Amino acid sequence: MKKLLSILLVALLLIGTLSGCSSKKELKIGFNTQLTGPDSYIGQAAKIALEERVEEINKAGGIGGYTLKLITYDSRSEITDAVAAAKRLLEQDKVHAMIGPEWTGAAVPIAQIANDSKIPVIATTASNVSVTVDDDGNVYPYMFRTCFIDPYQGYALADYAYVDMGLRKVASLTDISAAYSVGIQKYFKDHFEELGGEVVAEEGYQANDQEFRAQLSKIDQTDAEAILVPTPTYRDIALIAKQGAALNMGVIYLGVDGWVAEELLEMAGPELEGSILTSGVSSDQPQFAEFNKVFEEKHGIKPNVYAYYALDALEMIVYGANESLKAHNEITAQGIRDAIENMKDVQLFTSKMTMEPDTHNPHNKPALIIEIKDSNWHQLKMFEPES
Amino acid sequence: MTLFLQQLVSGISIGSVYALLAVGYALVYSVFSFTNWAFDAFMVVGAFGAFYAITDFKLPIPLALLFAILFTMLVSVFVERMAYRPLRIREAPRLFMMISAMGANMSIINIINLQFGGHFRNFPQITGETLSVGGIKIGMMDVFAAVFSFITLILLWIFLYRTKMGLGIRASALDLLTSGIMGINNDMVAIIIFGISGILSGVAGVFYGIKYAVFPYLGLVTIKAMIASIIGGLGSLPGAVVGSLLLGILETLVSGYISSEWRDLFTFSLLIIVLLFMPNGLFGKSTKEKL
Structure with missing residues (x-):
């Protein structure tokens, strides 16, 4: 019996390893969000919105042969968990870009991890100045945000x-x-x-x-x-x-x-x-009315600004991926980063965005x-x- | 003076909810000598039970509250049966029971969070009236919560000191092993104790939900009740009540007169000072005489 079990286990392991070796090209996007913990309302709608959008893009053929894959980890509204999730996404899963976290306290330590791993991170609603620049005003090259400061x-x-x-x-x-x-x-x-x-x-x-x-x-x-x-x-x-x-x-x-x-x-x-x-945005703006209605009917919960900003971040990555394909014929973390840094008037979910290269803040976000x-x-x- | 009295009244109203929880801690500790960390979850079960009984089952409010409290009682007894009794029977160290309690706590809260979502729910308004006496303002619901809490505690006292069953529980608190030998069914005692503490946390959860909001993490406040019950003397029921009122008043006075930034520092310093000079807490006469 024991023998049989160990054979089974080994077989399972092998299947797991082999399936990871498939030649399918993937654009891996990490999502570092709050799904449990006191602020779980922040991540719950955003996760659904992102999954839906990723599925939509994949159904339409993905991006230049790449299939999008969203990997979501829960930060439980704790800085330590958010940092651990970021490390796992950036260092182990080796995503091409990460969305989140949503708050300054977690975004500041993560900026350093983004730098070390050279993978772009787009904080959504972390609005403190220190999220994207250090104390001397030097920009963290891999850290961006979608909100105003x-x-x-x-x-x-x-x-x-x-x-x-x-x-x-x-x-x-x-x-x-x-x-x-x-x-x-x-x-x-x-x-x-x-x-x-x-x-x-x-x-x-x-x-x-x-x-x-x-x-x-x-x-x-x-x-x-x-x-x-x-x-x-x-x-x-x-x-x-x-x-x-x-x-x-x-x-x-x-x-x-x-x-x-x-x-x-x-x-x-x-x-x-x-x-x-x-x-920065308001859910009563007419442009969101249809989205809100469909979302609530389908999922029973209302989308919120955290979902809007997460979608903005996803569109930024999609834009970066397309640009990376154009420039290098492949999607790389570096290619995405470079494109996001220089984006001008790119239509995202909530509005058009221009990135300030020296601060990595959206330019003139009203x-x-x-x-x-x-x-x-x-x-x-x-x-x-x-x- | 008005500000002082206002803070005092707010403090008593906060303390009265702490008291329900602190007494629940004291009760379980006095008999089984371990801290029931799952209290947090029971509170949440109470608040959610009442909320959905009103909004989904459309029960009238008093019936919904009763339902929630009884439901919490059942959950509490169930947790005792599943998470504590097997350990108790196998004579596991007390510490393991506490860990088991923490596990039960996290499981229940996470199930509720995943099932119902982490957002705030507004409890259907029972009364929004504010009572105003000489410039001191307090919500009618706060008065009701405080009165109801104290009535619950008095009923508990009567049960423990004026009934045969209460005598049995006090005997168990004195010495669980001996009372078992003398014919008291310890499993029954456990069911009653956890039933009562379930009721207490259910009441606290319902009031907390009404007063603040219903969400999966409202039970974070139980840590304060735990401190209150230690200050009062862990295992002592009157101590738990006094400790809770003291803590509630101290918190509001520190927030009101010094700074809310210093509130937790004062609270935890008080805990350390009390324990330094009175290791059994204010009312912890001796470890033998608990109830």
Whole structure:
């Protein structure tokens, strides 16, 4: 019996090895995302969207004889797991390019791994400046992103709050464990004070906190007209708004792209009535209506901006792969990287994109100013950076 | 002064939910001398049970809450049967039971996450009213949660101290082996203990879901309850309640007056200080006298 088992095992192993030796050409794309853990909503829709798009491309014949293969690993919303997933994708699976991670904390250590393995990584919603450039401003050659950067987001929000809304006194409630959150608070404060406004209270909390009444009660004692909550996840602002309402605070909130999830409107739409946020994309933009409808009908969950950005990243890789084929007659990680670095006006899922070669940030990515009204997103204004 | 009282009220309301969980920890520890790390998952089961009972099964709210609590009780007893009893019978070290508990915890949470998705669900609003007394504001639901928690704890006390079954459980807490020899069915004690702790975590989960949101990781808070039960004296029921209220109040006061950034530092420092001077916790009289 034991003998039979060992023969079977060896046979299985052989089959596994041989199947790996097939001559089929593959374009391997890694996806480093959050499928479990507190922020699993971020990766769940994106994974489905990517799989669907990959299948679509393959059905249409792949790219120049290459079949796309998506390899997804779960980072469990933990930096250590995200780094481990990146190492596995870049060093063992030897993908041609990797999509993700979605947050700054994980993207910064991964930039180094990307450099060492010389494989392009496209962070999706990691918006801190330090994701693509080091402290001296030198660009990490293999690290890219699809979203705009925090200084611009903080700047646009402060500008809108002071000039358009006429706010003068604002309090902030920041996730002190997230570089993203701390960064935006700083950029907002800098520009808001430069304009003449005042940040009257600066409160903090830590990731996965669920209780905010102590900080809110403290802010309630000040004369703040609005509370800036630059949270990386909609969960925090949903709870904050609900607890603020339970304390009868009656303030509005200023927010960031981390808020953007349809679930937020279901959770705390009425409590956030009149609140303002910045975002690179908004799911209420008419161009996504058809996609959203089909996606929700088919999968029972709503697509979100994380899915949009992941699709953008995939289109960037597809573009890079095509360019690599043109230039070298084969798809290589280096070829994809070079093409992405120099892309100009390339149509992606959400919009056209031009990459800035010296920063690896999308060029002139506009920031939308969005209002939450009747439990829905309403675009108020588009901020175009001065080029 | 208003701010102080406001923070105090918030602290008590947070502490009351900690108390349910801390008592659950204390109960299991007092009898079986191991920490039931699966509490986290039981809370989540309670919250999800209540949520889907209302939204999918369309049960009226009180019935849905009852369903969720009983369901959590069953899950708790099931975990005891599958993950702990086999170890207990084979006299495995206590530490192994804790590891087994962690395994059960992760399995349940991951099943829920994969099955239902990681997003937030809004609990159907029961009441959004806010009670305001002299400038101090508190949600009606918080008041209800605190009152209900304390009623649950009083009922538990009556059960343990005024019924024959309670006497049996206390005897087991004193010495599991001897009480077994004296004719107490330890397997039955286990079922009752885990049933009760399931009910407690179910109630806590339901209230947590109502107060915050329903999602697979809402049970992260159980670590705080664990600290509360250690501060109170692991295994002591009154200690668990006092420890929980203390911790809830301390957390809100530190967040309100010093900085929320310092909150966890204070909480864990308190734990270390208490253990340095009172290794059995505030109420842990001696290891023999637990309930």
